[in-house]
Amino acid sequence: MVSDGISSESLFCFLEECRRRDICWDHILSSMCTPPHQVAVRAHNLFMETNLGDPGLFPGTAHVDELLIRWFGDLYHAPDAGGCSTSGGTESNIQVLRFTKAAKKSDHPNIIVPASAHFSFEKACRMMGIEMRVAPLDGQYRMDIPKTAELVDKDTCCLIGIAGTTEYGMTDPIPALGKLAEEEDIHLHVDAAFGGLVLPFLKDAPQFDFKVSGVGSISVDPHKMGMSTIPSGVLMVRDEACFCNLLVDTPYLTVKQSYSLSGTRPGASVAGAYAVLAHFGKDGMEAIVAGCMENTRRLTEGMEAYGVKRKITPDVNVATFEHTEVPEPWAVSYTRSGDLRIVCMPHVHRDVIEKFLSEFGEFHDRSSN
């Protein structure tokens, strides 16, 4: 296999066949990703050759990176916030654990996450020798604050709240968490990987951003609701000095120190993320998010018309139902408790919802008889 090359004609014939074996997006109801918007793809290609690991070679790309951070600073009501682009939620959360652990200087550091936290925290804590304390949820799938407070001790370096949980689409009580964080002088990180590009565009959404005075950092993934190319994550910090604990010397690069986790990293997906957000603006994003929320409502009511009960009315476009099977070839997912979970991403258009409901209805009737 290794020796001889393959003509590009045969190669792409083969690669196209592989690609056809992937499930089509119009049947994917389980993913928090979505096909990137054409503006993202165009920007991605324009910046394909760039490497933000060596920003002095790419000052124009570095400027776009800076604009992306400024965009989120404005969106999250802290124009002076610091930030960095990452490969996604896992890397963003690792960065937070790195600097909060370094700042605490405890021999037995711990963090407190809600039971709804993404599995990346388990991975990061195990890797970094941090104890992960899990706070239970209340009846609304939200972090229970009194029980969270009981878990805090002098070795707690970080509290984590979620804005738009992966499983049930709920947002933890961030203002109450912020109050606890301030009282106890602990860093509060908000994992808004999903909700960070949903909640700001909704009326009467729960508060989660830097308007809440105790919030120290927020992570958000443009490759989810930002319709950008993978990999695209952003970590925003209220005080840029957070990053000082992460600096290492970077000889033979055009910058002398760096705080990113990755070395070489793509400018392409950073440009893709910025392009989508700049193109749509807040008004355009509001329209997209409104559509996703409307589809979530329609799906929920449609399922309930078949007698399948919702688990909760979510804060974001993640619908959950009591366990039920769905017909092939729809790709859905199930929560740890076995509830049906459907994410109404931008590619899940209204006609997709109607098609799913219609096919589900027939299947459900057959199964019931």
Add this chain to the structure above:
Amino acid sequence: MVSDGISSESLFCFLEECRRRDICWDHILSSMCTPPHQVAVRAHNLFMETNLGDPGLFPGTAHVDELLIRWFGDLYHAPDAGGCSTSGGTESNIQVLRFTKAAKKSDHPNIIVPASAHFSFEKACRMMGIEMRVAPLDGQYRMDIPKTAELVDKDTCCLIGIAGTTEYGMTDPIPALGKLAEEEDIHLHVDAAFGGLVLPFLKDAPQFDFKVSGVGSISVDPHKMGMSTIPSGVLMVRDEACFCNLLVDTPYLTVKQSYSLSGTRPGASVAGAYAVLAHFGKDGMEAIVAGCMENTRRLTEGMEAYGVKRKITPDVNVATFEHTEVPEPWAVSYTRSGDLRIVCMPHVHRDVIEKFLSEFGEFHDRSSN
């Protein structure tokens, strides 16, 4: 800035202007990256919408990922080796530290790296609470094995050797390190981020791969000499069971467990990497590497003709010289000791070398007078 959207016409006008501010590749002599080959870009675009973080949705893409691992297994003389694609050298090295630390179960784990090791090891060790012991180099910028042996103790979980060092392009004595690793029963990881796609294509190159019985894992970055799109790294392990220590449960995905560090991750750059390597094959890569090595020789002789001495004759296409300034707008770099460093990547064609030598000559004459 956040409120109103921008038309795509104005947006791309602006983004193109940003891109023009980046330094042109034909003047970049300092980078271990290179513009991706057109085959990589085409494959990248074909797989742009895929997410290997949820491989059950993308079985065709996951197959290409598997083929990439198999390609490197064959290349490194261990067809049954396990492996995983990563975002690059830093993530690959972190993965190795994760599983070797977990396997050792020491309260005070340490690793031994050569003084030439990439700064990502410092970052990873600090993050993971691992002591980093630094072995000195011999007169040829290679890891000193007797002195390495003196640093080993019962808490040493990993030895690191480099194949193609970032600064001087040298390869550590991997067979001797392998012997030490076997005697002491310690995992040996070879960081071949750069050399892993150079050394296999050279005659009489130093041994570094699984042919050396003590080698437990090898990392290589297709986004360097593999002319692929960023981010593209690969970690190969002799025994796939290494990864068992990294597994976490991944509810609501199409796979139930995962050992990758990232969650969502691009299929696009994996396909890009596979496309280039499959297209060129071993023979094609030999030709490209031969050209880069020939240019390295030409550059070295050209500089010496001006009286600028080489520091060492490198194993790979990284040329170093005693400190000297170079004219604008050439982007070169300097090692930690201040030596001039030029990487003869595939984009540094022979005419680029000649142009640089000619402009350097004029500049050097003026500076000397």
